[in-house]
Amino acid sequence: MYDGLGIIFCIFLVVTVTAISDCKQSLQFKDLDKEKKNIIVQVTRDGSRHKVSIHDLVVGDTVHLSIGDQVPADGIFISGHSLSIDESSLSGESEPVNVDEKKPFLLSGTKVQDGSGKMLVTSVGMRTEWGRLMVTLSEGGEDETPLQVKLNGVATIIGKIGLAFSVLTFLVLTTRFLVVKALHNEITKWSISDALNLLNFFAIAVTILVVAVPEGLPLAVTLSLAFAMKKLMNDKALVRHLSACETMGSASCICTDKTGTLTTNHMVVTKVWICGEATVIKSNDSGNILKSSISEKVLSMLLQSIFQNTNSEVVKGKDGKANILGTPTEAALLEFGLVFGGDRNSQYWKESKIVKVEPFNSVKKKMSVLVALPDGALRAFCKGASEIILNMCDKIVNKEGESVPLSGEHRKSVTDVINGFACEALRTLCLAFKDIEGSSNVDSIPDDNYTLIAVVGIKDPVRPGVKEAVQTCLAAGIIVRMVTGDNINTAKAIAKECGILTDDGVAIEGPDFRDKSPQEMKEIIPKLQVMARSLPLDKHKLVTQLRSDFKEVVAVTGDGTNDAPALHEADIGLAMGIAGTEVAKENADVIIMDDNFTTILNVAKWGRAVYINIQKFVQFQLTVNVVALMINFVSACFLGSTPLTTVQLLWVNMIMDTLGALALATEPPSDRLMKRPPIGRNVNFITKVMWRNIIGQSIYQMAVLAVLEFDGKRLLKLNGSDANSILDTFIFNTFVFCQVFNEINSRDMEKINVFRGMFSSWVFMIVMVSTISFQVIIVEFLGTFAGTVPLSWKLWLGSVLIGAVSLLVSLVLKCIPVELSKHTATVKHCDGYEPLPNGPDLA
Known part of the structure; x- marks a missing residue:
């Protein structure tokens, strides 16, 4: 009965937590969406000119329009010069419409392609043509990110393995039961207790399947991406597409504007x-x-x-x-x-x-x-x-x-x-x-x-911190290229001041770049650091070449309407929030709210943190799954019963993993992340370092739990009628503390000092304290429900010490070098990162 209640309670708890998480994320996206659509427009109101939000626009305002602006409401043309409007978003017609006194109507949501003018607002909000169209449409959901695709593959494989072990366990237990009945000549005699035994075997098989499936994975991904998005919002970066968070972690090249991004934009x-x-x-x-x-x-x-x-x-x-x-x-x-x-x-x-x-x-x-x-x-x-x-x-x-x-x-x-x-x-x-x-x-x-x-x-001073940010990018294996419409000499001077242009780098003008043959482009692009006097199409061509011929993951910054093709073509489009036109922002993945290059660096850092954090969680989760799966399977095969009950396994796998996802997926990025090259496009998600840690910890935990299961009574000197209950509870307690300490180990997959920054991470500390508190309550007070009995202080101490040995096991494991396979022999780092070039390779 309690197993059934436990399953219902766990399902209810996980569904509730997931629903609240999704609800909060949805509300967060609504806030982000509102921020995204909060366009600032210049209006003349009460005889003076103001900057107002599009949400505060009223009928009767005079709106000032210039190239690249989005028309914020329906209105009538008052005055202007060469005003040309792109109405393709409403009418589908690609040809721009010239607006003047003879054709004076302007529609909300259209873009100013050329010229400038003033319009009188006649209708706003849902009463505009655009608003009426929006009523019948709903915005599409987010696509699965590349990381989620990889994780789905991992989860599917684990699920299949779990299903195989689950079926095998049920067959072994049922076969043992039938053999015992046959030996006692009771194969033809069946009772209610026999049916209950078979039902119990089925429950054990289902439990093993539940243990094998990593339920915490989707929550870890969602938490990590949403946490990164929220933090980036505080750091002046509005992430419009979830996938941009992780893709930016793989960026190997940034093509940046000069004005407003590298410089202050106050000339x-x-x-x-x-x-x-x-x-x-x-x-x-x-x-x-x-x-x-x-x-x-x-x-x-x-x-x-x-x-x-x-x-x-x-x-x-x-x-x-x-x-x-x-x-x-x-x-x-x-x-x-x-x-x-x-x-x-x-x-x-x-x-x-x-x-x-x-x-x-x-x-x-x-x-x-x-x-x-x-x-x-x-x-x-x-x-x-x-x-x-x-x-x-x-x-x-x-x-x-x-x-x-x-x-x-x-x-x-x-x-x-x-x-x-x-x-x-x-x-x-x-x-x-x-x-x-x-x-x-x-x-x-x-x-x-x-x-x-x-x-x-005219001087546009370099922003404070840009030179340091560029140096950090170079140290992280990210090449920074300046693409600007400025004079070649101005561009070179600023590029040298920022540290972008080196002695062996190439600076070229847009017309020269345009005239190069494909072969010449292949030779010049690796050395290209500055492109001056460039047209937006030059930027688009450079991005296309970098992606197709050099397999680079390219991030592009843009602010103008004509930058939209390059922003759309790039892996990550970064639009400027202040200087950027609405067209540029609509085609971007991330909007840099303060137009600062240092903010772009933060996006890259958080992108890498997302990937690493989910790797940490997967390492932790797989260790739990492997140990729980194997110990229950072996015990079921040899003893006919399992040391860990359904409720205990659900506690470990669902609740602990959910808390683990919260702890590991929200770890802030460290500066060390920007001292290694970008994550390769085709790198396996579970790296050899992760396999080393998972297998090493699993062997230790399975060995300890197997010894306790088969010889625990003698080792712990347990006697009396409750010896079996105490032993099973001790095994459960030891298993949980092994996972608690392994969660600490998972904070860093390579470094020995896993305690660095742990006490300053309040989320991690709250999760640790909560997990241990819940464990004490389950063992000491919820015995009937969880199948446990209270333990003496000596046994509690024993469980903690056996769990703490995981720290020493981790230390030994991290000293074992990981042998690289032939196809990854060029990778210096064991975690799937490509090496930074040095010496002659740097050229």
Whole structure:
């Protein structure tokens, strides 16, 4: 009866724990999903501009849209320039739709592909077209991760072995029973007690099957991944797909952006070349020096080119301070303009009217604007990549503010200035203008015959901790490659500062990379560390080559709409939470909320921790299963009964394993994880080190329990009618304490010191104390239910000491070298990690 009640209670307990765990995980995913969908939009409300959450958007708000943004609600176009919308997510049409006064409707969930504009919100939430569509759809569930596929394979094999032992045990017990009845000539006489005996044999067989199946595995995987996701959320990384946690642990290459990821993404103008002279800008005093060294006409032209040709705005906050809303580069230029006393709201700017705008995009690498001046004349302003703007210029502004021809010598000196700025890790921009005669031709902005005003050097400082993070990546066997749209000299300077570019590394420009033959690419990619002036398609091509030809596990960072193909192609797509567009975030596996490279390193570290933690749990679980299976099978075959009852086995296998999963699967990552290479794609999950530990501990525990089972009464000097009950309880108690100490052993599969960090892991300590407390209660107070009797303090001490010997057994086992098979002879580490190259191999 108690066995049946025990089984029902255990099933109820495990189902309840699993249900609560799944419920909490589901609620956590809802929170993560809400965070994922919490898009920040810029709106004009009550006459001033604000940043608000998409959830706080109301009808009547004016929303500002730019390239890469997701349209947050249904609305009507008010004003804008070259606004092109990708409606493929709603209509399935791949061709973008041009939105203007004639076709003014914008739909929620669509993406801004080009241009900029303002829209009036007409409906929000579930009342939008997108919302109506969402009502009829439900988001799909998570796919099984590669690790879960491996574990399912392990569980299936173990289950089959358990089933075979279970059937064999039932046959052996039944055969013994029938032979005994035949010897006593009772084969034809059957009673209720005989039926109960056969039912008991069946219960033993079922128990062995239950013991063999590792019920704790799914819970361990879920706990480990969910725990990692929660911790990463605290570390500013939003994991959108569960599999990304573990895949990042296998990453062997990170292709990273420069701006905002390696650097702070707060740009400042630090150097200006104007009228043939370069000036370093360090403070307002430097601005005043520059102001006094150039004529009023030149200064006016410079300020016009800054304040007229921009998508950014200067707004006053509630504290009265000027805040700049816009991209970092434009914000740096506007800050620079404000130093000179420039003001976009002055009378001059109000009287000037913007006729046409060509927003910046990654192909043209420039932004142009056509302005109608107060006197009726037209003037085009252009800014962008230095080489491109310089090629568009045939004149230059002199000290008097006059346009003079740009000679070949002049052009060479400007090129030298641009290269000089770039070598100092400055992003260089050229500012230029062109006066247009006649006001009829306003359909397009010209692309030639401009007058060069100035070369501006903008510095984006390297983030604190990036250099150390890059060094950690290299030590962990992860190659960091910088892929940026910046000038080659700027990219190389930043890469050297971060420790990415080494003496034997290759830095190449996107157009050169594009033109390489497949054979040349195979030769250059292993050495490639920096790609400058690259298009998003160059990044996509690099990722594809690394994955297909070099079998690398590639992580890619991206922030732009055009990065989506590379993010989608990569094994792990990492989108920037601050600078990233909604399109990039939708195609990413992980969103880096603070745009920091150090956070990417944390994702890799937690990915490795997930894999190792589940390996630790599997080692612990398999030892329990092997010992329980063998001791019950051998006892059943030789003695006709088992020392461990159904309730005892269920306690060990279900409750202890569930607690074990909680303890081992939530171990935080150690810095040692980042001093070994990535986990190979095709490495066996159960490594030779794990087999050594499992087999060694199993042999010790089976030997001890077998000796106690067959000769325990004599060794322990047990007499009297309750000797059998005391011996069985002592065997059960010893078995449990062997598992308690083996759980401590499993904290580290290779290192001898398994106590490092144990007392600081409160989850592990709570599990240890809970397990021992429950064991005391079961043995001393739940005897009728669990089939135990109270033990003397000497027997308790004996159980603990025999269990503690597992620590010494583990120490001896870890000193035994693991012989490598031929196909893994290159692996230096016994746990399935590939070796780091050294010496000549490093090249």
